[in-house]
Amino acid sequence: MVQVRIWGSLASATDDQTEVEIEAGTLRELLDGLAEKYPGLKPQLDRGVSVAIDGKVYNDSWFTPIRPDSEVVLLARLRGG
Amino acid sequence: MALDAKMDGKLDFKVVGTRVNRPDGIDKVTGRARFGADMTAPGMLVGKVLRSPHAHAKIKSIDTSAAEALEGVLAVVTRADFPEVELDEGTWDVLDNCMAGEKALYDGHAVAAVAAASESVAKKALKLIKVDYEPLPHVIAVDDAMKADAPALHDGRQVENVPEGMGANVVARYEFGHGDIEAGLGKADKVLERTYKTEATHQGYIEPHACLAQVGSDGQADLWCCTQGQYMVRDTCAAIMGLSQSRLKVTASEIGGGFGGKTTVFIEPVALALSKKSGRPVKMVMSRSEVLRATGPTASSSIDIRLGMTEDGQITAGFAELRYQGGAYPGSPVEFGSMSAFAPYDLENVKTVGWDVVANRPKQAAYRAPGAPMAAFAVESAIDELAKGLGLDPLEVRLKNAAREGTKAAYGVTYPAIGLEATLRTAKDHPHWTAPLGENQGRGVACGFWFNFGGNTCVTLNVTPDGTVNVIEGNPDIGGSRASMSMMAAEELGVPYERVRTVIADTASLGLNDVTDGSRVTFAVGLATIEAARAAKREMCKRAAMVWGIDEEAVVWEDGAARPSGPNAGKHDPMTLADIAAIASNTGGPIAGHSEINAEGAGVSFATHMVDTEVDPESGAVKILRYTVFQDAGKAVHPDYVEGQFQGGAVQGIGWALNEAYIYGEDGVLQNPGFLDYRVPVASDLPMIDTVILEIPNPGHPYGVRGVGETSIVPPLAAIANSVSAAAGVRMTSLPMSPPKVLKAIQTG
Numbered sequence: 001m002v003q004v005r006i007w008g009s010l011a012s013a014t015d016d017q018t019e020v021e022i023e024a025g026t027l028r029e030l031l032d033g034l035a036e037k038y039p040g041l042k043p044q045l046d047r048g049v050s051v052a053i054d055g056k057v058y059n060d061s062w063f064t065p066i067r068p069d070s071e072v073v074l075l076a077r078l079r080g081g
Numbered sequence: 082m083a084l085d086a087k088m089d090g091k092l093d094f095k096v097v098g099t100r101v102n103r104p105d106g107i108d109k110v111t112g113r114a115r116f117g118a119d120m121t122a123p124g125m126l127v128g129k130v131l132r133s134p135h136a137h138a139k140i141k142s143i144d145t146s147a148a149e150a151l152e153g154v155l156a157v158v159t160r161a162d163f164p165e166v167e168l169d170e171g172t173w174d175v176l177d178n179c180m181a182g183e184k185a186l187y188d189g190h191a192v193a194a195v196a197a198a199s200e201s202v203a204k205k206a207l208k209l210i211k212v213d214y215e216p217l218p219h220v221i222a223v224d225d226a227m228k229a230d231a232p233a234l235h236d237g238r239q240v241e242n243v244p245e246g247m248g249a250n251v252v253a254r255y256e257f258g259h260g261d262i263e264a265g266l267g268k269a270d271k272v273l274e275r276t277y278k279t280e281a282t283h284q285g286y287i288e289p290h291a292c293l294a295q296v297g298s299d300g301q302a303d304l305w306c307c308t309q310g311q312y313m314v315r316d317t318c319a320a321i322m323g324l325s326q327s328r329l330k331v332t333a334s335e336i337g338g339g340f341g342g343k344t345t346v347f348i349e350p351v352a353l354a355l356s357k358k359s360g361r362p363v364k365m366v367m368s369r370s371e372v373l374r375a376t377g378p379t380a381s382s383s384i385d386i387r388l389g390m391t392e393d394g395q396i397t398a399g400f401a402e403l404r405y406q407g408g409a410y411p412g413s414p415v416e417f418g419s420m421s422a423f424a425p426y427d428l429e430n431v432k433t434v435g436w437d438v439v440a441n442r443p444k445q446a447a448y449r450a451p452g453a454p455m456a457a458f459a460v461e462s463a464i465d466e467l468a469k470g471l472g473l474d475p476l477e478v479r480l481k482n483a484a485r486e487g488t489k490a491a492y493g494v495t496y497p498a499i500g501l502e503a504t505l506r507t508a509k510d511h512p513h514w515t516a517p518l519g520e521n522q523g524r525g526v527a528c529g530f531w532f533n534f535g536g537n538t539c540v541t542l543n544v545t546p547d548g549t550v551n552v553i554e555g556n557p558d559i560g561g562s563r564a565s566m567s568m569m570a571a572e573e574l575g576v577p578y579e580r581v582r583t584v585i586a587d588t589a590s591l592g593l594n595d596v597t598d599g600s601r602v603t604f605a606v607g608l609a610t611i612e613a614a615r616a617a618k619r620e621m622c623k624r625a626a627m628v629w630g631i632d633e634e635a636v637v638w639e640d641g642a643a644r645p646s647g648p649n650a651g652k653h654d655p656m657t658l659a660d661i662a663a664i665a666s667n668t669g670g671p672i673a674g675h676s677e678i679n680a681e682g683a684g685v686s687f688a689t690h691m692v693d694t695e696v697d698p699e700s701g702a703v704k705i706l707r708y709t710v711f712q713d714a715g716k717a718v719h720p721d722y723v724e725g726q727f728q729g730g731a732v733q734g735i736g737w738a739l740n741e742a743y744i745y746g747e748d749g750v751l752q753n754p755g756f757l758d759y760r761v762p763v764a765s766d767l768p769m770i771d772t773v774i775l776e777i778p779n780p781g782h783p784y785g786v787r788g789v790g791e792t793s794i795v796p797p798l799a800a801i802a803n804s805v806s807a808a809a810g811v812r813m814t815s816l817p818m819s820p821p822k823v824l825k826a827i828q829t830g
Contacts, residue, residue: 005493008256008432009242018259043241050534052494056682056781057534064681073493076255076416078534080599081284081341081447081791 002030002066005073006041013040027051028062030072048077096572097784100721104563104582105335114335117291117307122362125293126155126196128355129203129365130348131210132375133185133192136219136441136749137232140185140212143193147209153202156359157210159193163354164323174410176321178444179350185214186234186409187441188750189374196355196363219441219749223406224383226250226440234439238411250439252411255419257492258432262387265398265430269389273467277459278815279798280742281381281406284448285733285761288337289372294352295362302329302353307336309343309557310596315588321350322357329353332587333557340733341447344596347376373754377446378743380405380413384459390467394478398430399423399491403456406438407445413437414445414452417532420492421795422456424530425479425501425687427488441749447598449730450531450791454737454798458816461527461799466812475803476514476526479689480505483528500713500777501528501687507773508689513709522695522706523807529688529795533604533788535680536595540609541586542570542617544672548659550574552583552613554606555594560790561722562602566610568718569784573614575641576658592677600788603718604779605680607786617674624668625656682781683788688712690731690796696808701824703739703805709771715779715787727793728770734797736762738805742817 001021006014014020022037024030030051035042051058052073058064059078066072108114145157160182168176181190193210197203218232225231226248233249240253266272292306302324308314311333319326336343348365355363367376383404389397401422407413419435433456468478483505484490486498508514508526518524541553552566567581574581595601618638625643626633635650636643642655665672693707710727717723740760744752753759778785798816806812811826 007493008258009254009434011256012242040241047240055494055497057532058681059534059536059679061679061681071495075492075494076420078532078599079414079417079447079451080532080534080601081344081449081451 002068002070002072004030004034007074007076010041010044014038024066026062026066027058027064030066050075050078094572096568096578097716097718098720100719101564101568101578103561104567105558116288116337117334118366120293120305120334120364122293122295125362125364126198126359127200127203128194128196128352128363129200129207130191130351130371131193131207133181133188133190134750135185135214135216136188137217138185138214139217140181140183140192141215142213144211145193148195148206151202151206151209153198154195154206155361156196156355157193157206158351158354158358162358163321166320166323168320172317172320174444175317175345176350178410179347187443189371189443191351191375194351194355196359196361220250221440221442221745221749223381223404223438223440226406226438227404227436234409234441251436252439253437255416255435256433257419259489260430262398262400262430262432266387266389268391268397270392271467271471272387272389273463274387275463275814277384277386277462279382279455279458280816281378281442282737282741283373283378283759284338284340284342285736286338286340286342289367289369290347290376291366292349292352293362293364294349294356296353296357298360300328304329304331304349304353305334306331306349307334307343309336309339309559309598311557311588312555312594313344313596314346314349317346318350318353322353330587330589333585336557336559339559340449341451341598342377344447344598345377369756370754373759374751375443377408377444379448379451380407380415380445382418382455384455386459386463388463388467390471392471394468394471394473394481396426396428396482399426399428399460401433401456401459403433403435404438405435405452406440406442408442409439410444411437411439412445414447417452418456421453421530422460423491425484425528426482427484428491431491433491442743449733449794453529453531453795454734457527457529457795458798458802461796462802462814465525465803476505476509479528496685497780498777499685499687500775503775503777504687504689504711504713507775508691508711511709511773513691513707518693521698521808522693523804524691524693525800525803525807526689526691527796527799527803529792531600531686531792531795533683533686534599534601535605535683536599536601537593537679538605538609539592539594539677540606540613540675541591542610542613542674544617544658544662544665546662546665548662550576550581552581552610553586553591554583554610555586555591556597556602556606557585559597560726561719562606564722565603565718566606569607569610570614573611574618574658575639600790601683604683604782604786604788607718607784608680608782609676609678611783612676612678613674615674616676617672620672620674621658621661624661624665624672627668628656629653684715684779684781686713686787686789686792688792688796690800692800692804694801694804694808696805696823698827701820701822701827703818703823705735705766705768707768709773710793711773711775712789712792713775713777714789715782716776716785717774718786720774723774723789724772726789727772730793731770731797732762732767734794735767735801738798738801738816738818740817740819
């Protein structure tokens with residue numbers, strides 16, 4: 001299981017938890033797992049998120065490995081100027 | 082072959098870190114460089130846009146018959162001329178912004194366009210288009226737009242987490258943080274509560290948007306335009322026009338500045354629609370007035386801060402509620418303001434709440450570190466006021482609370498090695514910090530943060546028969562990327578910089594490249610360039626091994642040549658890149674290296690800015706006396722460009738802090754759509770911006786590179802406000818700090 005930190009305004013979709021556990025070994029499994037376990041997150045996942053894994057930010061790389069002890073943080077989809 | 086693994090983390094650079102000549106210098110000073118408006122085609126028409134004079138109005142009907150009948154007019158388009166295709170919400174908003182549908186949502190919103198044989202005919206035709214508007218109430222300011230009874234721009238655009246009862250213009254809510262704010266404030270010796278306001282500002286790029294579109298009767302289309310991302314233009318326009326992406330080839334011109342404002346489209350789909358309808362190439366060039374009325378400035382903001390501090394300068398809690406209006410469509414950068422507001426600090430109790438709000442203003446576009454400068458203005462002003470109120474050194478307070486490796490940032494991530502503390506210590510030790518100040522003068526400091534990221538990137542590196550090298554990349558050169566890529570390729574290959582030329586490809590020539598934003602290019606395209614060079618080196622080692630009749634594993638690439646290595650390799654004279662290139666046809670054909678990646682691992686970046694100002698107590702005018710930027714750049718590939726990024730960010734921040742603002746009349750019409758009334762800083766307003774580059778390597782890049790383009794605009798608003806507040810003897814909480822506003826603050830205390 002991977003501990004995932006989500007931002008506060010999404011907690012209404014996760015029973016008011018800002019840290020949730022998902023069975024995932026890759027980024028794709030993580031995103032699929034979040035959508036399946038917490039359907040209320042799906043609109044935001046569809047709009048786009050970034051994910052920080054051990055301090056590095058990933059956007060789309062489905063097969064990025066995630067270790068059980070990785071720090072995983074869901075972020076608003078990063079954009080820049 | 083055994084690649085030279087020492088390259089990773091190497092410190093003995095030969096090319097990287099030097100100040101080589103920029104490859105576009107002569108073109109740009111002689112006028113040879115071709116910008117967006119320089120493109121022409123045989124039979125070309127001139128396209129012009131009719132724009133709404135109302136801030137908010139229902140479009141009841143549009144009669145184009147008189148315009149179409151005018152001699153020399155070959156096409157008139159309205160929204161009805163765009164194909165009915167299924168678009169995602171974001172792309173639909175882009176289309177509706179490029180050409181209004183049912184409603185005009187701001188002064189300057191496009192409602193129709195013409196293509197004519199000349200500009201004068203096109204302008205005359207615009208006057209013949211009859212639009213029947215039903216004016217509607219409008220709203221401009223963010224706090225007004227949030228009210229439940231404010232005029233609503235849209236129905237049904239609120240996302241799922243906006244609480245019931247909020248006004249229809251409040252379209253999204255974000256919340257970040259950890260800990261217990263009230264408990265933290267309870268531990269403070271002093272708590273500050275303040276509201277800060279910033280105005281919308283434009284990126285102020287010198288080159289207005291321009292494009293040339295040509296749609297053939299066979300359905301193939303070409304577009305030349307000034308953009309930060311030709312692939313973004315291709316994908317957006319193809320979706321809007323119902324074209325497959327492979328049928329639309331987009332070529333980026335030279336670019337006269339973007340700063341985020343050219344990461345979307347405004348006239349490009351319109352030019353394509355006009356070309357399709359007329360059967361002729363159509364060129365469109367925006368005026369400065371159009372740029373200000375109808376392209377994307379950044380958001381305006383209204384921010385509440387609550388900050389607690391102990392007598393010895395420990396921040397016990399930080400709370401920010403941020404309200405950003407991003408113009409007529411959802412998408413203000415308030416989430417990034419909310420994530421970055423307290424990012425420089427190690428706080429036990431921190432929370433930010435962000436509200437995305439729509440108003441009757443042009444659709445905002447990205448502007449360098451979108452959303453972060455206004456958040457930093459609020460937080461860094463509050464820290465400064467609290468520190469000074471407690472008799473503490475504001476720089477020491479920042480050092481005491483600075484985020485370090487292992488800090489859990491307010492936005493949730495635990496930092497790896499970061500450079501904030503280094504920028505603060507360097508600032509503290511710099512002569513600027515202790516230089517004497519005169520009467521009516523003040524000094525301010527502030528910190529700033531930006532995320533940086535990577536993204537989809539493709540690079541091809543071709544070794545030419547004469548032993549020189551072409552690098553082909555797919556991101557327009559905004560901040561020196563051609564020089565930087567050539568330098569990294571030269572470094573990796575071990576050849577002189579002068580033997581490498583980097584060019585920018587059109588969309589048909591390379592795979593997808595994400596738009597030039599997020600300070601991604603030197604990092605991500607550099608990564609791909611290094612990988613492409615390494616692929617070419619592998620191939621050249623293989624060719625040398627063939628010539629020598631040994632295993633390719635027994636060949637290494639060192640100092641620009643393939644060399645035998647290992648006990649069984651035998652003795653062979655090294656083969657240089659030129660030697661191998663000369664016989665490439667004999668050894669298997671042309672040599673090239675490719676890299677197609679989705680780059681990850683960009684490192685976050687921090688800066689500290691220090692500024693001295695003088696306030697004229699009689700007029701309220703502010704003069705910038707001295708300005709120093711301290712920023713962690715990772716490895717500075719070309720220090721001139723890095724310094725230029727630092728200086729440019731500071732200068733744009735000076736404009737944002739002191740003068741720039743969108744000024745609207747009661748009628749919701751923009752009052753200052755020109756550079757005479759929308760005042761950006763000019764050279765005579767500025768001292769030399771001093772820079773100190775700190776090179777804390779990014780472990781996610783083989784040369785330690787991290788993005789530098791955006792962080793430098795984050796601290797200036799607050800640093801200047803802190804300086805002006807010290808000089809004027811009154812706390813400034815609203816930007817811009819124009820002379821009347823400063824004078825009023827001085828007079829009212």
